[in-house]
Amino acid sequence: MASQEPRWSHHSHHSRRSGSALTMDSLAAESDLRIISYVEVGCLALLTYDTLLNLDLEYRHIWSSKWGLIKCLYLWSRYGTFFDTSLAVLKRIDRDINLDPLKCNTLSKFITIFSGFGIGITEIILMTRTYALYGRSKKVLVFFMILWLSIGGFSIWAVINWMESVQVDPLPGISCDLYNSNDILLLCYIALLAGETVIVLLTLWKGFHTFYLVGSDAQYSHLITSFYRDGIMFYLVMLLTFIVVVVLQKRCTSSTPAHWRGTSSHHTLNFCLPLGYPCSGCCM
Incomplete structure (x- = not known):
């Protein structure tokens, strides 16, 4: 008669596999968080350099000009x-924040809210540039x-819904982050990209129309070229950023912080590109 395998062996084997899977998830999470930290420090360095x-x-x-909107x-x-x-860098290195779920959550x-507000302000600057091209129509x-x-109203609704289902970092002491499998923040990027698509199309149309009318006016053409070039460059980099965000959203581990998948680094990118200065770096 064949000997029966002890009952405890299945349970023990399952426990070992569960423990191994948990260890792998923890290692993957720690690796993801380390990469995120490098990117956020890089964003701060880029911003300082710019x-x-x-x-x-x-x-x-700017500083020598009159105060205005x-x-x-x-x-x-x-x-x-x-x-x-x-603040994004600080919460990676401050152990008091890492060990306190309430501080981490807040x-x-x-x-997330401050970065979103900053992106909204940058969108106003982009719209103002295009509005100026149209002679303040x-x-x-x-x-x-x-x-x-x-776009702002929709984004506020999406962020509120996202925040209702977030949870604090399940790996306290390693990093302070919020986790959420909800993809609703992705809709914010779609709305943002749609708005920027409209802006760049209006810029393209006005640029083409003005070039056709201005013809040989070199000085004015140079100004319009600058607006045209900067607007297209900004849009293309934003489109690339959006694609990267979507890929990260779909391929990163479940332990990767949901709110990081584009937020503060996206704010840095949003500021560096549209203002027409020499630095056209992006961080994502």
């Missing part, structure tokens, strides 16, 4: 980006207001 590189231009054209929006976008990117949500202004409010 600021130093353009300090002379900024002093001559565009100047305020620029300064908010420029230095507000330092704020949320620095800080991570604040960074009231129709274009009303259209952009409706577009911005629609």
Whole structure:
């Protein structure tokens, strides 16, 4: 008679496999978090480099100019980006935050909201540039207001729904992050890309129309070329960024922080590209 395998062997084998799977997940999570930390530090370094590189231009054209809406929006976008990117790095290295779920939860949500608000401000700057190309047309202004409010309202709704189902980092002490398998934030990127597609199409149309009319006016053509080139470059990099975000959203492990998949680094990218200065770096 064949000897029966002891009952405990299946349970023991299953336990070993479960323990091994848990260890693998933990290692994968730690590896993901380390990469995320490198990227966020890189974003802060890029932002610092961009600021130093353009300090002379900024002093001559921004700080020396009269105060107005565009100047305020620029300064908010420029230095507000330092704020949320620095917080993103801080929560990686501060053990008090890592070990306190309440602090982790509050800080991570604040960074997500602040970054989203900063991206919204940058979109206003992009729309203002295109609005200027159209000679401050009231129709274009009303259209952009409706577009911005629609995208902003939808994004606020999506973020609120996302926050209702987030959970604090299951690996306390390793990193402070929120986790969520909900893909609703991906819809924010789709809405953002749709809005930027509209902006770049309007820029393309006006650029083509102006080139056709201006003809040999070299100085004005150079200005329009700058607007045209910067707008297209920004859109193409944003499109590439969106594709990367989608790939990360679908392929990263379940333990990868959901809110990181594009938020603060996306804010850095959103600021560095559209302002027309020499630095056209992106961080994603």
